[in-house]
Amino acid sequence: MFARRTEFLKASEVRELLKLSDSDEIISFGGGLPAEESFPVGEMREICNQILEESGVKSMQYAISEGHAGLRNIIVKLMEEKGIHTSPDDILITSGSQQGLDLTAKAFLDEGDTILCESPTYLSAINAFKPFYPRFAEIDMDEEGLVPEDLIRKIESNSRIKFLYTVPDYQNPTGRRLSLERRKEIAEIANKYKLIIIEDSPYSELCFDNRKLPPLKSFDTQGRVIYVSTFSKTVCPGYRIGWVCAPQEIINKYVLFKQGTDIHTNFFAQMQIARYYEKYDIKEHLKSNIEIYKSRRDTMLDTIERTFPKEVEYTRPEGGMFLWVTLPESINTKELLVKSLKRGVAFVQGSAFFPNGGHENTMRLNFSGVREDKIRKGISILGEILKEEIDK
Structure with a gap:
């Protein structure tokens, strides 16, 4: 009944899992959300x-x-x-x-x-x-x-x-x-x-x-x-x-x-x-946004440095909204996401960003849309989970 291209219109496993993060009880690093405080209401x-x-x-x-x-x-x-x-x-x-x-x-x-x-x-x-x-x-x-x-x-x-x-x-x-x-x-x-x-x-x-x-x-x-x-x-x-x-x-x-x-x-x-x-002065507006995002980036990097195992690699972006984490190859972030959600933290598994598949040991973290207190708490929880996985 449907065109062949509808084969690609399957619900994303990532998005289905992240639906669970649409709750005040979940600290979500999954979305690509700008800071709501920056909106010129x-x-x-x-x-x-x-x-x-x-x-x-x-x-x-x-x-x-x-x-x-x-x-x-x-x-x-x-x-x-x-x-x-x-x-x-x-x-x-x-x-x-x-x-x-x-x-x-x-x-x-x-x-x-x-x-x-x-x-x-x-x-x-x-x-x-x-x-x-x-x-x-x-x-x-x-x-x-x-x-x-x-x-x-x-x-x-x-x-x-x-x-x-x-x-x-x-x-x-x-x-x-x-x-x-x-x-x-x-x-x-x-x-x-x-x-x-x-x-x-x-x-x-x-x-x-x-x-x-x-x-x-x-x-x-x-x-x-x-x-x-x-x-x-x-x-x-x-x-x-x-x-x-x-x-x-x-x-x-x-x-x-x-x-x-x-x-x-x-x-x-x-x-x-x-x-x-x-x-309005868009440059002043952007200056305010950048101050928010830079502070949140710094908070995330500082917490990662203190709480993630030394085997974990990550990028240090000079702008934008995301950083990228590469884990030991023995860790599958699809399985890790399920465990993480049970502990109240969400992220996006990195394999979704590779059109030809693979790279199951990667993840994307968003810092722009998360308050600093939640960044500290959520990243610390992720650090605990990663230590448990690596120490297995």
Whole structure:
């Protein structure tokens, strides 16, 4: 009765387990949640009233698929600050950056095509791409991010490559950041091998060391980088406002697929985001967010250092929302998660972030959405459980 692609629409074991963590009794490091204290509730209340008074009917009417003109102009300015020279015609407003990934799959993928991606990579990108029956070629990572030499090896040893999918800034799930030198090198590789790059950049503004790096797209000289981002991490996630920045030829294809999906993104929410950027100082807002996230990152790292066994390895992110833990190979985090939930702590098992499977001894921990007292308590409990497992 159903299409073959519905084979991939199975409930995630991870998400089914994490449903149990939706309780005040569970300390959850599982979600990718921004800090609720950072949401501009009062400002948005005022903005909503202003929009309804000034443009009530317009805000409730159908709108163009490309998105609110004022918001696209704001995004052009944001791109300029990052060294990306573009125009409103190269911007498409999407229902979160997740829709950008879905439109990418629809526009580019045929069955049997190859996607190059980091190993590990973003779980929801895997889920967006899989219904189109691609193959995944995973690229090695180290502390400087994706390894260019392995990227070249995978390009030369795979056929029907459609694009490289990468999260260069504070990657989900590892928290790693691609170095400046590698950004330049990967842009050169893309030109040499005529490779399309999907640059997913939701976390670039959450920089703890005041050392922001230019996006891959800023080094793009041939229109090969499709830049996907969102306001979910800078303003709030519930509005579901993201965007794609790409050459107009590509944007036109995305628009056609979007029209068959949702016609246009929530127009009232687009007007709210635009007005927020016009009226308030986003840099001050981000500064406050970063202070919260950095403090929580520090608390998590300090507690891990004090309570985790010495056999455990982990990343030390300089921004973003996550860190990555690698355990001795004898430990299976799927089994560990069941035990951990019984003790009141949740995380995401790392195997879910590898499209070709394996790596059962890894986990992702989120620090941005958890208060510091709960971070100390939850990480200490995890440390106790890990010691018990290693001492078996």
